[in-house]
Amino acid sequence: MKTRVIDCIDKTNILDKLNDAGKILREGGLVVFPTETVYGLGANALDSEASKAIFAAKGRPVDNPLIVHIYSIEQLSEITNGINTIARKAMEAFWPGPLTLIMEKSQNVPDAVTAGLNTVGVRMPKNDVAIALLKAAGVPIAAPSANTSGKPSPTKAEHVIFDMDGKVDVILDGGPCDVGLESTILDTTSTPPTILRPGGVTLEMLRGVFRDVALDKGLLKKPDGDFKPKAPGMKYTHYSPDADVTVVEGRTEDVVEHIKERLLECSNKGIKAGVLATDETKGFYGENFIISVGSRENPITIAENLFDSLREFDKQSIQVVFAEAVANNGIGLAIMNRMNKAAGFKIEKV
Ligand code: TXA
Ligand code: MG
Numbered sequence: 001m002k003t004r005v006i007d008c009i010d011k012t013n014i015l016d017k018l019n020d021a022g023k024i025l026r027e028g029g030l031v032v033f034p035t036e037t038v039y040g041l042g043a044n045a046l047d048s049e050a051s052k053a054i055f056a057a058k059g060r061p062v063d064n065p066l067i068v069h070i071y072s073i074e075q076l077s078e079i080t081n082g083i084n085t086i087a088r089k090a091m092e093a094f095w096p097g098p099l100t101l102i103m104e105k106s107q108n109v110p111d112a113v114t115a116g117l118n119t120v121g122v123r124m125p126k127n128d129v130a131i132a133l134l135k136a137a138g139v140p141i142a143a144p145s146a147n148t149s150g151k152p153s154p155t156k157a158e159h160v161i162f163d164m165d166g167k168v169d170v171i172l173d174g175g176p177c178d179v180g181l182e183s184t185i186l187d188t189t190s191t192p193p194t195i196l197r198p199g200g201v202t203l204e205m206l207r208g209v210f211r212d213v214a215l216d217k218g219l220l221k222k223p224d225g226d227f228k229p230k231a232p233g234m235k236y237t238h239y240s241p242d243a244d245v246t247v248v249e250g251r252t253e254d255v256v257e258h259i260k261e262r263l264l265e266c267s268n269k270g271i272k273a274g275v276l277a278t279d280e281t282k283g284f285y286g287e288n289f290i291i292s293v294g295s296r297e298n299p300i301t302i303a304e305n306l307f308d309s310l311r312e313f314d315k316q317s318i319q320v321v322f323a324e325a326v327a328n329n330g331i332g333l334a335i336m337n338r339m340n341k342a343a344g345f346k347i348e349k350v
Contacts, residue, residue: 051066099186
């Protein structure tokens with residue numbers, strides 16, 4: 001398949017470009033589009049065959065359901081079985097934005113999209129190109145992150161091109177994504193509402209709206225035999241670069257000292273090692289390959305750059321990466337969830 005990359009940063013003739021892409025979606029094709037979280041790999045959510053093509057392009061396990069994207073609340077009547085009080089409150093507070101709501105699905109949504117569940121994840125993105133595409137398509141769009149299954153999610157068009165060239169019809173280049181981590185997933189069918197995946201809408205923000213918010217067990221620990229996460233996707237290896245990642249957790253000074261020792265060990269063994277550091281610590285590691293992922297003072301910068309940084313280590317053929325853990329509150333909960341998963345939960349506490 002020949003993939004067309006369309007520049008949507010330059011807004012000249014943007015509506016014509018998106019009308020084309022909308023038509024491709026209606027005809028069953030695959031269109032990658034930017035959102036404020038990460039790039040999505042979209043197909044018509046009401047078309048079972050088109051949705052199945054998403055799984056093929058990504059190499060995604062078929063038991064992992066897709067999120068359906070909409071541009072207006074009216075579209076919900078087509079895909080859900082009504083809006084309960086929890087869902088209503090959440091959308092009023094956070095849509096459009098990085099929040100996916102798990103709701104009871106209507107029979108119009110094919111099993112391929114929901115992996116046979118009786119619920120559907122729905123989200124209204126906050127990104128001009130995504131909204132314009134949704135309007136041009138006129139149908140709800142099912143879209144997982146546009147990466148090869150298991151790899152870090154794409155936050156720039158170049159990441160998508162690397163993973164999806166030749167596998168999709170169109171890639172819309174909207175520049176780098178703002179949030180950089182996937183949406184928060186909130187199950188609105190449980191009381192209290194439950195966070196199944198932390199993201200840009202934080203636990204603290206949700207607690208500002210709901211008296212009680214639960215966290216799905218094991219968001220920060222490795223899924224084990226008995227434990228079954230409610231978002232099927234959370235059980236899979238995720239966000240993993242080719243490099244072998246280890247998270248180092250503890251007081252910042254101790255973390256730096258520990259990583260320096262581990263770097264020395266690697267260099268003695270002839271292993272090419274790197275550090276996922278922060279603005280505050282990047283100066284401490286000497287001649288090694290260091291990426292500052294952002295500032296501890298301003299963790300949204302870390303969220304924005306995390307996946308790009310993980311991909312960068314692979315580009316430089318780094319074999320082993322030591323990643324500094326950061327504070328676990330606010331957006332930090334989502335950052336650490338992704339970082340721990342990228343490391344396959346290999347965590348050294350110091
Ligand atoms: O920010 C995002 O959410 C991005 C952009 C493109 O919108 N999309 C995204 O999709 O991250 P994906 O497929 O990479 O992750 C979807 C997650 C998976 O863990 C999946 O298991 C969960 O959502 N999910 C989808 N539908 C669900 C449902 N009905 N019940 C529970 N979990 C669900
Ligand atoms: Mg994904």
